[in-house]
Amino acid sequence: MTRGLVRGAIVAGVALAALAAGVYFSQMGSRDPPVAALLGLSLPDVDGREQRLDQWKGKVLVVNFWATWCEPCRKEMPDFVRAQADSGGKGLQFVGIAIDQPDKIRQFSNDLKLNYPSLVGGYGALELSKTFGNELMALPFTLILDRNGKVAYAQMGPLKPGNLDAIVGKLL
């Protein structure tokens, strides 16, 4: 009986330790300095309202660095609009960070009927993408964060629609 209790206590202890480790490691993602810097960003939207990126914590977050003067960026954005419409309800959230002027961002957002926010980022925001491997600060650059704020995918250059669906599908 006593041996059973001891064994039970050991099992419980190990389980507790594993749980603690799991919680600890699941939080590691958001403690990742580049992610923390990204989620701590506050950038104005096209109407001048400051938007913090951590307001979307807990969602599968797709952060897309783009510009209206970047043709390859504009080409892939209809796929983002479609994915946002299809999977927004399941916890998918796209956020654009445009390295551009607000009036141009607004015009393009209206033209495309953008259904997710596009924030106005400057050179500093683009420089942040370097910490995720975008050494040349090229556009488009897309980061996909899982619900724990851990980088699940990063890509320089346009995402293939099939790729996007496959990556996001696994995280939702």
Added chain:
Amino acid sequence: MDCAPISTGLSPKPLRTERSLRSRYGALVAALLGTMAMAATAAGAELLPAEQAFRFSARALDDRTLEARFSIADGYYLYRDKFTFVVAPGGAVLGAPELPPGKIKTDEFFGKVETYRGTVVVKLPLSGAAAGQTVVLTADSQGCADVGVCYPPTRQKLSLALPAQGAGPGALVDATPPKKSWFK
């Protein structure tokens, strides 16, 4: 170190790490090869730094004319309406740059867009500078690569000694001298 698998999506041949990522043990392999995947990004994309993709050089034809030159690598292009040239020190002023016509294509958002490939030579009228003086020419340009990425506006700078009167054009000066390589 927390390092996500980074794909460039640019290389025609998938990187070794990318292929691995598609395997059943993708997540594990990604974690193990995290550092390697990051290193592979820079190499795998084979994307040139902007200063090498759009190599800027210039020379002074005389004390009233500068000639800026962009040597654009194959597979890259520059936008004609995105150039800005500035000369220093104060007192020296540039007139309107004489940009040659570019290749026109229709952009659904911007309408007609002119781009350059190969070599572009731009004449810059200069005033307020004296023969023999050294000026600093700063050029902002902006372009993209055919693989589907664009660069942010790139600033390049060089110093030019204006030739003495009647001395003929000065030597061509590179903003980014070609890097020495063991493999060339």
